[in-house]
Amino acid sequence: xxxxxxxxxxxxxxxxxxxxxxxxxxxxxxxxxxxxxxxxxxxxxxxxxxxxxxxxxxxxxxxxxxxxxxxxxxxxxxxxxxxxxxxxxxxxxxxxxxxxxxxxxxxxxxxxxxxxxxxxxxxxxxxxxxxxxxxxxxxxxxxxxxxxxxxxxxxxxxxxxxxxxxxxxxxxxxxxxxxxxxxxxxxxxxxxxxxxxxxxxxxxxxxxxxxxxxxxxxxxxxxxxxxxxxxxxxxxxxxxxxxxxxxxxxxxxxxxxxxxxxxxxxxxxxxxxxxxxxxxxxxxxxxxxxxxxxxxxxxxxxxxxxxxxxxxxxxxxxxxxxxxxxxxxxxxxxxxxxxxxxxxxxxxxxxxxxxxxxxxxxxxxxxxxxxxxxxxxxxxxxxxxxxxxxxxxxxxxxxxxxxxxxxxxxxxxxxxxxxxxxxxxxxxxxxxxxxxxxxxxxxxxxxxxxxxxxxxxxxxxxxxxxxxxxxxxxxxxxxxxxxxxxxxxxxxxxxxxxxxxxxxxxxxxxxxxxxxxxxxxxxxxxxxxxxxxxxxxxxxxxxxxxxxxxxxxxxxxxxxxxxxxxxxxxxxxxxxxxxxxxxxxxxxxxxxxxxxxxxxxxxxxxxxxxxxxxxxxxxxxxxxxxxxxxxxxxxxxxxxx
Numbered sequence: 009x010x011x012x013x014x015x016x017x018x019x020x021x022x023x024x025x026x027x028x029x030x031x032x033x034x035x036x037x038x039x040x041x042x043x044x045x046x047x048x049x050x051x052x053x054x055x056x057x058x059x060x061x062x063x064x065x066x067x068x069x070x071x072x073x074x075x076x077x078x079x080x081x082x083x084x085x086x087x088x089x090x091x092x093x094x095x096x097x098x099x100x101x102x103x104x105x106x107x108x109x110x111x112x113x114x115x116x117x118x119x120x121x122x123x124x125x126x127x128x129x130x131x132x133x134x135x136x137x138x139x140x141x142x143x144x145x146x147x148x149x150x151x152x153x154x155x156x157x158x159x160x161x162x163x164x165x166x167x168x169x170x171x172x173x174x175x176x177x178x179x180x181x182x183x184x185x186x187x188x189x190x191x192x193x194x195x196x197x198x199x200x201x202x203x204x205x206x207x208x209x210x211x212x213x214x215x216x217x218x219x220x221x222x223x224x225x226x227x228x229x230x231x232x233x234x235x236x237x238x239x240x241x242x243x244x245x246x247x248x249x250x251x252x253x254x255x256x257x258x259x260x261x262x263x264x265x266x267x268x269x270x271x272x273x274x275x276x277x278x279x280x281x282x283x284x285x286x287x288x289x290x291x292x293x294x295x296x297x298x299x300x301x302x303x304x305x306x307x308x309x310x311x312x313x314x315x316x317x318x319x320x321x322x323x324x325x326x327x328x329x330x331x332x333x334x335x336x337x338x339x340x341x342x343x344x345x346x347x348x349x350x351x352x353x354x355x356x357x358x359x360x361x362x363x364x365x366x367x368x369x370x371x372x373x374x375x376x377x378x379x380x381x382x383x384x385x386x387x388x389x390x391x392x393x394x395x396x397x398x399x400x401x402x403x404x405x406x407x408x409x410x411x412x413x414x415x416x417x418x419x420x421x422x423x424x425x426x427x428x429x430x431x432x433x434x435x436x437x438x439x440x441x442x443x444x445x446x447x448x449x450x451x452x453x454x455x456x457x458x459x460x461x462x463x464x465x466x467x468x469x470x471x472x473x474x475x476x477x478x479x480x481x482x483x484x485x486x487x488x489x490x491x492x493x494x495x496x497x498x499x500x501x502x503x504x505x506x507x508x509x510x511x512x513x514x515x516x517x518x519x520x521x522x523x524x525x526x527x528x529x530x531x532x533x534x535x536x537x538x539x540x541x542x543x544x545x546x547x548x549x550x551x552x553x554x555x556x557x558x559x560x561x562x563x564x565x566x567x568x569x570x571x572x573x574x575x576x577x578x579x580x581x582x583x584x585x586x587x588x589x590x591x592x593x594x595x596x597x598x599x600x601x602x603x604x605x606x607x608x609x610x611x612x613x614x615x616x617x618x619x620x621x622x623x624x625x626x627x628x629x630x631x632x633x634x635x636x637x638x639x640x641x642x643x644x645x646x647x648x649x
Contacts, residue, residue: 010163013112014213016073020065022209023080024220027062029208030201031055031222037204040197050197053090053376053402057097058205060087060380062222068309073111075251075309077104078284085409086383090376092198094405095129095141099202102128115167119152122171132405139185141198147178165213172206179203191471244273244290247313248297252285255305261285263415268300345443346391349430350377350399353520356427363434366391376402382410386417393418393443395450399430420447422454426461427518429454458512460485460503462496496523500531560585567593574601575608 030037030051037051061083065071068079081104084097105128106121107113113121126149129142136142151174152167161167179199183190211217254261262285273291285304289297294312301307347365351357357368367385371377386394394417398407404423411419420443424430433450441449465480472489476482483491483503491502504515519528563585570593571581580600583593 011165011213012162013114014164015112016071016076018213019073019107019113020068020071020076021217021220022212023065023076024062024222025212025217026205026207026209027055027058027222028220029211030058030205033204034201037197037201040194040200050090050092050201053093054096054198054201054205056378057084057088057093059222060084060378061097061100066222073113074108074284077108078251080104086380086413087378088380088406088409089378090402091133091405092141092201092402093376093378094409095132095198096202096205098129098132099125099145102126113164115162115164116156118164118167119156122152123149125149137186139182139189140196141202143182143185144175144178144196144199144202148172148175151175165210168210168213172203172210175203175206188471192469244292245314246292246294247288247290248273248294248311249288250298250301250307250310252287252301252304253306253308254283254285261304265300265304269297272296343391344393345439345446346389346394347397347434347437348382348385348389348394349397349434350403351427351430356518359431360397360434363431364437365397365434376400377406379406379409379413382407383413386410386414386419391417393420395420395422395433395437395446397422397424397430397433399424399427401425418443422447422450424454426459428457428459428516432457458485458507460490460507462499462503497527497531556586563588563590563593566590567597570594570597571600574604576600576604580604 034051034055037054040050061080064079064083065076068075071079081101084100088094088097102125103121106124107117110117126142126145129145130136133142148171151171155161155167155170159167159170179195182196182199183194186196189196208217212220252261265285265287269287269289269291272293273289287297287301291297298307298310346367347360348367348369349360349365350369350371351360352371357370360368366389369377369381369385371381382396396407396410396419398404398421404421404425407419407421411421422430422433424433432454436450436453437446438449461484462481463484465476465478465482468478469476474489474492476489476492481493481496481499482489483493483499483506485503485507490506491499493499493502500517508515517528517532519525567581567583567585568578571578574597576597583596
């Protein structure tokens with residue numbers, strides 16, 4: 009029997025089933041990293057993103073479609089981590105926007121929602137790259153639209169199976185779209201994450217899943233209350249939650265209500281999305297919160313828990329501590345400029361702190377911070393303008409989303425892709441210049457930095473023309489492997505030699521936990537002979553490259569001269585001069601000369617059989633046919649086309 013419609017409860021089950029499937033396979037998805045280094049985080053980032061939404065979805069009992077869509081959209085957005093997580097959140101956001109306002113979904117609504125999901129995800133990425141999760145999502149959208157036009161099926165299961173099958177086929181083609189995937193012998197990890205979620209969701213649709221329990225941890229953004237109460241009388245005992253169905257402009261509501269709730273409680277969360285506002289507050293008088301909320305619209309999904317019964321003294325002490333901290337913070341005037349940086353490791357974090365960074369977000373290697381993490385950091389920096397340094401290409405999108413969600417402070421995202429760029433940006437900040445001038449200067453100057461890293465391979469592979477064995481040390485610049493060695497010292501020396509050019513002025517070496525200070529100092533203090541040897545090797549390499557290019561240019565020039573003399577059209581000269589010699593080119597030119605001569609004679613013979621050309625076909629004063637080139641003859645003959 010065909011399944012022609014599904015309700016919000018089924019969508020809820022499908023979402024939770026997909027989340028569980030992704031959670032179970034996150035490590036496998038991490039291992040699909042195309043680079044043979046231990047920094048795979050796609051599975052982790054996507055899982056943490058979806059679990060943020062799953063927390064809100066799980067809390068809903070018999071939800072409506074709009075309520076469910078809000079939970080999926082807001083939860084995934086605020087929990088988004090890394091590029092893969094941000095894109096996943098945008099896919100969800102686009103999908104639920106299309107389904108809102110419906111009690112049930114049919115194939116037409118689902119097909120259009122899939123289309124809108126792909127469009128929303130593509131819009132979120134500045135320079136979309138094919139062969140990624142975006143390509144897989146787009147394939148599903150195209151198949152969905154094709155089904156709506158060319159298929160008369162009303163069966164949702166049949167429709168979804170066809171769409172997912174098309175996406176599976178596209179996922180298998182991603183190695184052909186990105187050479188780096190093909191070299192590693194893997195499919196795109198983001199695309200695999202999306203398909204893992206969809207497989208789990210379809211299993212729920214088909215009734216193959218019965219357990220929809222999802223273990224999630226809290227990721228809500230908490231705004232601490234300001235209060236004048238003493239330690240003895242601050243006891244916010246009631247956890248109060250509800251949703252407002254708005255009857256006023258959402259931005260006004262969000263600001264005004266948050267301000268009011270902070271006066272009567274703490275742990276305030278007010279999140280507006282379209283015509284709905286989700287509210288959470290810890291207070292001693294839930295009635296006051298509800299009365300205030302009723303002035304903005306009708307209420308639904310109300311829930312009040314007595315925290316004294318659940319958490320006793322621990323909850324009370326935490327509330328008191330948070331209130332005091334917020335009171336102290338709020339009494340300080342906001343400074344003009346603040347800084348937030350993402351950093352991994354105490355040593356690098358100390359460098360940023362010494363350069364004036366106010367708040368460090370831990371992560372950036374195997375654990376990318378979420379949009380929520382950045383928003384929490386923004387709350388803790390008491391400044392009007394805050395510069396954010398992601399220091400990782402995968403975190404830039406999350407930082408940009410945080411910028412869009414921040415209303416009371418001006419966030420400036422400096423798109424630093426690594427730690428050296430972030431350090432350079434901070435060094436180039438000038439206190440007496442405007443925010444705009446500093447943004448431009450920091451973003452420009454950090455690009456003058458060359459950065460590389462030394463790490464080890466976690467698998468055997470072949471990349472960038474180099475055979476790599478598990479455990480080898482690699483020197484990388486901009487994700488290009490320039491050196492493969494058996495020990496870290498040789499890899500570092502080879503990397504430095506490759507990076508340094510005549511314009512280089514300063515080399516900074518940052519070392520991690522697996523390298524001792526003595527080893528780093530030894531490398532930094534190479535004696536004069538070692539430095540001379542490296543400079544000599546570098547000069548030799550550049551000289552060899554220049555000599556080779558000069559030889560190629562000379563060979564090209566001589567070949568053109570010979571071809572012109574022999575009457576060979578230059579379009580025929582498609583030689584790979586890097587692998588040719590004078591002898592091989594001479595032989596090829598002789599062969600081409602014979603072929604052109606034969607073809608030329610053939611054209612002349614055929615042309616002589618044609619009627620004389622009409623007046624005007626031959627330009628006055630043109631050469632006799634015997635002296636015409638092959639191209640000129642073609643203009644006068646049936647060989648023109």
